[in-house]
Amino acid sequence: MFRLAIKNLTQNKTRLIVSVGGLGLALTLVLFFGAIFDGAMSRLTVYIDNAGADVWVSQDGVRTMHMSASFLPASVTDEVERVPGVKEAVPVLYATDMIQANGKEYISYVFGVPDNAPLGRPGGIVEGAAMPGPGEVIIDHSIAASAGLKVGDEVAVLGQQMKIAGFTSDTSSLVSSVSVVRFEDFAKARGGNQAISFVLVKVSPGESPAVVASRISDSVSGVTVQTRQQFASQERKLVKDMSADIINIMNIAGFLTGLAVVALTVYIATIARRKEYGVLKAMGVRNRLLYLVVLTQALLSVALGLAAGVAITLLLSGLIPRFNESMVLTLSFGSLLRVAVVSVFIAGLAALLPARQLAGLEPVAIIRRG
Amino acid sequence: MSLVGLSAGPAPRLALQNLLQDKLRLVLSVVGIALAVMLILFLLGLRAGVFERAKAYLANTPGSVAVLPQGVKSSLAAGSGEYLAAGTAETIARTPGVARTIPVLEARAMPEFHGKKESVLLIGYDPALGGGAWDLAEGREPAADNEIVLDRVLADRHNFAVGDTFEISGLALKVVGLSNGTSSLSGSYVFVRKSLVEKLVLSPGAVSAVLVTASPVTAPEDLATALRQSLPGANVLLKSQVMANDQEIMAGIIDQIIVLMVGAAFIVGALVVGLVLYTATIERRSEYGILKAIGARGGVLYRVTISQAFAAAGLGVLTGIGFAYLMGWLVETFKPQFPVSIEPSAIAITVGAGLLMAMLGALVPARTVVSLAPAEVFRR
Numbered sequence: 001m002f003r004l005a006i007k008n009l010t011q012n013k014t015r016l017i018v019s020v021g022g023l024g025l026a027l028t029l030v031l032f033f034g035a036i037f038d039g040a041m042s043r044l045t046v047y048i049d050n051a052g053a054d055v056w057v058s059q060d061g062v063r064t065m066h067m068s069a070s071f072l073p074a075s076v077t078d079e080v081e082r083v084p085g086v087k088e089a090v091p092v093l094y095a096t097d098m099i100q101a102n103g104k105e106y107i108s109y110v111f112g113v114p115d116n117a118p119l120g121r122p123g124g125i126v127e128g129a130a131m132p133g134p135g136e137v138i139i140d141h142s143i144a145a146s147a148g149l150k151v152g153d154e155v156a157v158l159g160q161q162m163k164i165a166g167f168t169s170d171t172s173s174l175v176s177s178v179s180v181v182r183f184e185d186f187a188k189a190r191g192g193n194q195a196i197s198f199v200l201v202k203v204s205p206g207e208s209p210a211v212v213a214s215r216i217s218d219s220v221s222g223v224t225v226q227t228r229q230q231f232a233s234q235e236r237k238l239v240k241d242m243s244a245d246i247i248n249i250m251n252i253a254g255f256l257t258g259l260a261v262v263a264l265t266v267y268i269a270t271i272a273r274r275k276e277y278g279v280l281k282a283m284g285v286r287n288r289l290l291y292l293v294v295l296t297q298a299l300l301s302v303a304l305g306l307a308a309g310v311a312i313t314l315l316l317s318g319l320i321p322r323f324n325e326s327m328v329l330t331l332s333f334g335s336l337l338r339v340a341v342v343s344v345f346i347a348g349l350a351a352l353l354p355a356r357q358l359a360g361l362e363p364v365a366i367i368r369r370g
Numbered sequence: 371m372s373l374v375g376l377s378a379g380p381a382p383r384l385a386l387q388n389l390l391q392d393k394l395r396l397v398l399s400v401v402g403i404a405l406a407v408m409l410i411l412f413l414l415g416l417r418a419g420v421f422e423r424a425k426a427y428l429a430n431t432p433g434s435v436a437v438l439p440q441g442v443k444s445s446l447a448a449g450s451g452e453y454l455a456a457g458t459a460e461t462i463a464r465t466p467g468v469a470r471t472i473p474v475l476e477a478r479a480m481p482e483f484h485g486k487k488e489s490v491l492l493i494g495y496d497p498a499l500g501g502g503a504w505d506l507a508e509g510r511e512p513a514a515d516n517e518i519v520l521d522r523v524l525a526d527r528h529n530f531a532v533g534d535t536f537e538i539s540g541l542a543l544k545v546v547g548l549s550n551g552t553s554s555l556s557g558s559y560v561f562v563r564k565s566l567v568e569k570l571v572l573s574p575g576a577v578s579a580v581l582v583t584a585s586p587v588t589a590p591e592d593l594a595t596a597l598r599q600s601l602p603g604a605n606v607l608l609k610s611q612v613m614a615n616d617q618e619i620m621a622g623i624i625d626q627i628i629v630l631m632v633g634a635a636f637i638v639g640a641l642v643v644g645l646v647l648y649t650a651t652i653e654r655r656s657e658y659g660i661l662k663a664i665g666a667r668g669g670v671l672y673r674v675t676i677s678q679a680f681a682a683a684g685l686g687v688l689t690g691i692g693f694a695y696l697m698g699w700l701v702e703t704f705k706p707q708f709p710v711s712i713e714p715s716a717i718a719i720t721v722g723a724g725l726l727m728a729m730l731g732a733l734v735p736a737r738t739v740v741s742l743a744p745a746e747v748f749r750r
Contacts, residue, residue: 025637025638026638029634032630032631032634059539060539063480064480067480067557071571097452098443098446105615158441158452159441175623195572241487241488245708246708250631257406257635261642263398264395264642264645271392353394
C-alpha cells in the first residue's frame with residue numbers, strides 16, 4: 001500500500017516537484033510569518049537582559065518598555081537607593097525616537113545613561129567606545145550598515161546632531177534598535193525636564209531580586225517594580241498579544257492555500273491512476289485500503305511540502321539578515337510543531353475528495369473507458 | 371479541417387474543453403489560484419489599511435501645518451517625551467496668517483485588560499480648541515481630567531461602555547465617550563484632556579505638536595515658511611508632509627514582510643497554474659500528438675496552452691478578488707483593529723500578477739506540447 005502510494009506520487013516527477021514546491025511555499029508563508037515574530041521576540045529584551053539590573057522600577061502601571069512611556073520624579077532614585085538590599089540604583093531616560101542619517105529615518109529606543117553608571121551600559125559593542133561621551137551616541141550596527149555610517153559620523157538623535165562613538169550588534173529588530181546617549185545630553189534634548197524614565201537596581205550580594213522588588217514596592221509610592229525576568233516576560237507578552245491575531249489570520253490564509261494545493265495534487269495523482277484503482281476494485285480490494293493509499297499519498301505530499309517549507313524558511317533565515325541585519329528570523333520548535341500538526345489535518349482533508357471519487361468508482365465502467 | 375484555421379476559433383475551444391474535462395480539478399485549481407490571489411490582495415489591503423490608520427489622526431484633525439519638536443519629522447514618535455519649547459503654542463497663535471491652533475500632548479501606554487496588553491496612544495487636547503475624536507459613536511468629549519473617550523473597538527473587545535471605569539498608568543478614568551475609526555494594527559487612540567497627560571508625563575504645559583490652520587488668505591506653504599523663521603527651535607512641516615513621513619516609516623517596517631509574502635503567494639499561484647496545465651496537457655498528450663501529426667504548428671499548440679492558462683488564472687483571479695473582499699469583511703467584522711482597504715491600484719496589481727502567473731505557469735506545459743514527437747505518442 002505504501003509502495004503504491006509512493007508510485008502514484010512519483011509517477012510524474014515534474015508534477016511532484018511542482019506540487020511539493022507549491023505546498024512548500026504555502027507552508028513557508030505560515031512558517032515565515034511566525035519566524036519573523038519569533039526573531040523579533042529574541043531581540044526584544046536584549047537591553048533588559050544585558051543592562052545588568054536585577055530590578056526595574058517604572059511609573060505606576062507601566063510594565064513594559066516597547067510602545068510605552070514611563071515618567072518618574074528624579075527623587076525616586078534616592079528613595080529606591082535607601083531601600084535595604086539595594087546595592088546600586090541608576091536613573092535612566094528612555095524614549096522612542098527617530099534616528100536620522102543620510103536622509104533615512106530609523107526607529108530606535110534611545111536610552112540616556114549616566115556616565116560611569118554601573119548599570120544600563122550598552123552591551124555587545126562591536127566597534128568604537130563602550131560608552132558615549134558628551135554629544136555622542138552608540139547605535140546598532142544595522143543602522144550603520146543601512147545608512148553607510150562609520151564611527152565618527154554624525155546622526156540626528158532626539159533632535160540633536162550627535163557623533164557616533166560606537167556600534168552595538170544584535171539589538172535591532174524589524175521595528176527598532178537600541179541607542180545609548182549620555183544622561184545629560186538626553187535631559188538637555190528634552191528641554192531640562194526633571195522626570196526620569198526608569199530606575200535600574202542592582203541588589204546586594206545574597207539578596208533575592210524578588211524580595212528587594214517587593215520592599216521597593218512597599219516603600220516607594222507611585223511606582224511599579226519588577227524583577228528583570230518579570231519585565232522581560234511582560235515585554236514578550238506584549239509582542240505576543242499584539243501579534244497573535246495577525247499571525248492567526250496569516251496562518252489561516254497560508255494553511256487554506258496549502259490545503260488547496262495538497263488537495264489538487266492528491267486528486268490529480270488519484271485520478272491519473274483511476275484505471276489501476278478500478279482494476280484493484282475489480283480484484284476485490286476494499287475501499288478502506290484504497291482510502292489508505294490516498295491518505296498515505298496526501299501525508300507523503302504534506303511531509304515533502306513541509307520539508308520544503310522548512311528548508312525555504314531556513315534558507316531565508318540565513319539569507320535575509322545578510323542584507324538586512326535588523327530582520328531576524330527564528331524558526332522555533334513550537335512553530336514547527338504547530339505547522340506540522342495542522343499539516344497532518346490538511347493531508348486528511350485533502351484526501352477526502354479523491355477518497356470519495358474512489359468510493360464511487362465502478363470497476364467495469366472504468367476499465368471499459370480506458 | 372484545415373489546421374491553419376485552428377489558430378482562430380478552435381484553439382480557445384480546445385483549451386476550454388481541456389480545462390473542463392475534469393470539473394473538480396478545475397474547481398480545485400481555481401480555488402488554489404484564488405487563495406494565492408486573495409493572499410496578495412489581502413496583504414496589500416492590510417498594508418493600505420495600516421497606512422490609512424497611521425495617518426488617521428492627522429487626516430481628521432483640522433490644520434494644514436504641523437509644528438513639531440526639533441528633529442521630529444513624523445507623528446509616529448509622538449508620545450515618547452519630546453516636547454516643544456514653552457510658549458511655542460502662544461508664539462504660533464500670534465503669527466500673522468494663523469486662523470486656528472490645536473496644541474496636543476501625546477503619551478503612549480500599554481494597559482492590560484483581561485490578561486491582554488493593549489497599545490494605546492493618549493491624545494491630550496483642549497476640547498475648546500479641538501483635536502479630539504472626529505467621529506464620536508457615543509457619549510461626549512471629556513469635560514474633566516478623570517474622563518476619557520475610548521476607541522470603540524478597544525471598548526468592545528474588553529466590554530467597556532460609557533460610564534465604566536478605565537484604568538491606565540495607575541489612574542482610574544470614567545469612560546464618557548466612544549470613538550470610531552481610531553483603532554489600528556499598532557494600537558488605539560484614546561482621548562483625554564491635555565491637563566491629564568501633563569500630569570502623567572510630569573511636565574506642566576508640555577506640548578507634543580501644534581496643528582495650525584492658515585487663514586483663508588494665507589497659503590499653508592507661506593505660513594510654514596513664516597513659522598520656521600519665528601520658531602527656530604521647532605520643526606515646521608506641512609501636515610501632508612508629516613503624513614507622508616509616517617507612511618514612509620511604516621512602509622520601511624512592514625514592506626519587508628509584505629514583499630516577501632506577496633512574492634511567495636505569487637509563486638504558489640504560478641505553480642498551481644503550472645500543475646493544472648501540466649496535468650491537463652499530459653492527459654491529452656495523444657490528442658496533441660494527433661494534431662501535430664496532421665500538421666498543427668507549434669504556435670497553435672502554444673495558443674491552446676496559453677488560452678488554458680489565462681482561462682484558469684482569469685477564473686482564479688476573479689474568484690480571488692471575491693475571496694479577498696470576503697476575507698477583508700470577515701477580518702474587519704471579527705477583528706476590527708485590522709482595517710483592510712482594498713484599493714483599485716491593488717486590484718490592478720493583482721490582475722497583473724494573475725496574468726504573469728498564467729504566463730509563467732504555462733511555460734513548462736507549453737514546452738512539453740511543442741516538443742511532443744507525434745510518432746512517439748502513438749507508439750506509447
